[in-house]
Amino acid sequence: MNADKKILVIGGGMSGLTAALEAAEAGSQVIITEAAPYLGGRVAQLHRYFPKLCPPTCGLEINFRRIKENPNISFYTMAEVTQVSGSAGNFDVTVKVHPRYVNDRCVACHACAEACPQWRVNDFNYGLDKTKAAYLPYDMAFPQLYVIDKSACSGDCGQKCLEACAYDAIELHMTPQTLNFNVGAIIMASGWELYDATKMDNLGFGQVANVITNMQMERLAASNGPTGGQILRPSDQQPPKKVAFVQCAGSRDENHLPYCSYICCMASLKQTTYLLEKDPEAEAYVFYIDIRTPGRYEQFYWKVRDEENVHLIRGKVAKITQEPGTDNVVVVAENTATGDKVSMVFDMVVLAVGMVPSTKASPFPLPLSYTPDGFVIQELLPPGVYAVGTLKGPLDVTKSVQDGTGAALKSLIALGRRS
Amino acid sequence: MEIEKKFGVYLCKGCGIADAIDFESLTKVIKKSGKIQHIKEADILCSPEGLAMIREDLNPEGEGINAIVIAACSPRVKYEEFDFPNVIMERCNIREQVAWTQEPKNEHTQSLAEDYLRMSCARIKKAELPEPYESECDKTIMVIGGGAAGLSAALQAADNGYQVVLLEKEAELGGFAAKMYRQTPSSYPYTTLQEPVVFKKIQEVQNHPKIRVMTNATLDTMEGQPGLLDATIKAGGEVETLRVGAVVLAAGWKPYDATKLSHLGYGVSQDVITNIEMEEMAKAGKIVRPSDGKVPESVAFIQCAGSRDPEHLPYCSDFCCTASLKQALYVREQNPNAVAYILYKDIRTPGQTELFYKEVQSDPGVMLTKAEIAGVELGDGGKLLIKATDTLLGENVVFEADLVVLATGMVPATLDDPILNLTYRQGPGLPDLELFSGFADSNFICFPYETRRTGIYAAGAVHQPMNIAMATEDGVGAACKAIQAVEHVAEGMAVHPRAWDITFPDPFMQRCTSCKRCTEECPFGAIDEDEKGTPFFKINRCRRCGTCMGACPERIISFKDFSVDIIGSMLKSLDVPELEDEDDPEAPFRIIGLVCENDAYPALDAAALHRLRLNSCVRFIPLRCLGSFNMVWVSDALSRGIDGIILLGCKSGDDYQCHFAKGSELCEYRLSKLSETLDKLGLEADRVIQYQIAHSDFDRLPQLIDDFVVRVREIGPNPFKEL
16 A cells, blocks of 8 residues: 555544545554544534434544544544545645644633633524634534634724633734645535525514524524523523424425425424424424335434324425514415415424535536536546535435445545555 | 553642642541642642653653553543653542533532542552553555556555565456446546546556566355464465455445336336446547447436445445436437437435536437436337426426437445355454445444454445446545554554554463353454353453453453452542431432443533532443443442442444444343343443433433433442441
């Protein structure tokens, strides 16, 4: 094996971590770059996985331990690949590492955040709360290092966190770093973003109080989320009794996302269990076109379907509006079986918003072929470059991991490995 | 070779530790009880200055310290800083478990910190540096099944330089992928059917110098362990034994037996056929009614024929919706005047397959409707009548068709055949398959290739219901895992989930009583028995969870850095104060917490990060897995006057979260036996309790632990305390 050739994995979410770890455990050197200040990606924000209802941080813990113990892996957070040249077996890659303003001496003691006078919108919690400008992205963040969001700092307030830190960990004058690597193969694993729900005028997100996205619902249910795990509707912080889940919010819609986002049916079914676990008296209504629970997920569907307080309604939601004079939400749906229009009032509405590949907004710095929706076309990738998971099409976690594992082996071939 | 141990303890004062703990008295305890005299402090131990101080001591030319306690933060953080090769190291977590979760400078806090140091000192005295298990290792990858998944597994492994043996039970390679007339589109724009890609792969496999193809071949037996697996293969009348290192199980699937679907007309008329029969006809060149050989003018596809049906297959077979969409196009291509009806419960075209669905939907000759099928009957003139309810066309509708195609689902080959025919003591196949309706699936969302037989990884339709494109990719992933297995065996290293671990269970066989508990309990079937019934460890099958160590009543199974004796010594090192007033709510009861290091321990760390208060009576000890819990620890602890033991492990049961599958369940089982023993000793059974704690349960921990402590206080002090 060509020992000095490395694999670059772009993206430290579940697919990227998997690809990196599987390649490293098969004997290769791997570098991971991750845009966020922490590894773990989208799954770190999930309360639980379907269908087992187990916490995603459990598997991340194992993966982080695999990284800690493996000398073949190095990683960079807040890192962005800006330039790529060369070809399979010999790529030159430029990586820009954005300043964290906190160095590795940080011990996560929280003193900087205590001292910090400024607040920022918490993107980890999808805007449901705020953090200080000096913050730890979330309690299980790996690496366990604080970050300073300079855009939220004002004047010379930085002096306060600087003085508060007893560990010389804050470097307010940290500058972007440019790193150059020569690698033999590249695995793209930059994952997905939630479709911008404000684009669907009829569904009321951003206009009607108490219409939230499925990812926000994950954060509401999580014990390390904005409400400490209580499901509370945004307008009055009251627990909703009657919640609608609106499937295909953007997905399977020519005007938005023509494809099916794969995970939303299972995600909403799962979220009905969050609701009923917190409040067994609550009622969940799921409006759907087709229930898509492929493979053995079917059994989870049956379990949820048989819950007395879960109501599945085959119908496409046409309009979501505010009930006049209240914080409640009116949902109008067309029953596709009968053609009848139904109108119901809910305390809160969860939009099953679909996924958009990260390459839609930020294409990779190599001329690649994309579908009109921004997905990478695998067959047209140059040799030595691989895309995994949701970059090629919507997928669930398990299949993304399977895909990432396969990409690890394919990339080893590009290194010219011969055992 | 035994190297003389020289001990050192390094105390960190940072992160609030020095504010919470009195170091002078702590140092005395380390010297007196821990019996280690070389103690140093640093304001910030992880700082370059602190680390330089440690490194200087470790220099063999100088102090030559080689067994150290780092009394600072959790071992989960600052791992790069505190990384000292060839040194026995114990991370004593007095930051998260003391400074961040206790009232500062309080006598209970101080006792807690002192106990943690006592235990760490005891540990490094007993622990040894591991040396890897060395064995021969054959790196050949055996692939069972020559369909889409198996072919791609074989090719990718061979292209990576590994020898491959590919077994196919049929005379020809290709499996179902070779029986297809066309494949559903697997790439953009997802609108046109594809020529089957499998034939090119077959050729590549047949011409590959590193792949040996054996057709008409089945596995008679397989014995040994990863790296040293001896596979006896029956191939076309010949029997041959080959040594291989790891296995990709890609044995594929069978169509669900359509004769069980008479309610859907199968057997009622020859013109009710399965999707596989339809495919064969299309491939043969002409789609006709079997009864009269006429080209059908109307074809009805009945989806979920067997699938999604508790009476038949309790899962969705994943491929049938797109397969019927594809076959509807066959019908239309052959006869542009023909009409195809697709009658479904839900159309399942997840991901970008939706684009194919839309394409087919736009064909005016394809009519799709949701429908519940009430029955299929023979009508006039040889027509078939499909009675449906709850359709988009109305409540009760009868569709008339010349031909009915049942979209039958897939049954994994492993449902009724172990295939692997392992000679392992625990049986010939993969365990747990009943949890997955017969599929050789993993129970882990995050680790889909996990099986309970090390070095054996499933791919394709035997793994999960999936289509050809997915199976092709899945084979590559399984091949990757198989390659890792042989590479790790060659290095003497464990595979997932402890893929770095070079320790291994080393039983002291002279004291073995052949009780067979270890052989029965090992979740991975790593221990066989010889003719006399004595356990025989097959280390390369072992995942290093320590379940055998927990099971052994003779306490003879040890790892270099983890053993019954090490944990027992830690328990025995604790200070158990006498209680002056047992009714005082502050009375220093002593409770041990044995916690899973993968989930409960990080949850405790998270509680600390959130600065939650943890009960100061409890001392936590991480275990590799609760499966390694040995009951002797209960007597070790209780005979010392410890008042209670709380075990925090992962969820057990069918949807277990234990990374070693059975560890937490086996611990529960052992505890169920424990109560009898405790009863006999006159001790209350509820002094020992196990809770299921998930990684995310930090917020539950303080109350749960407090409640247990309250319960133990109610029971009263351990009577052995007085002795």
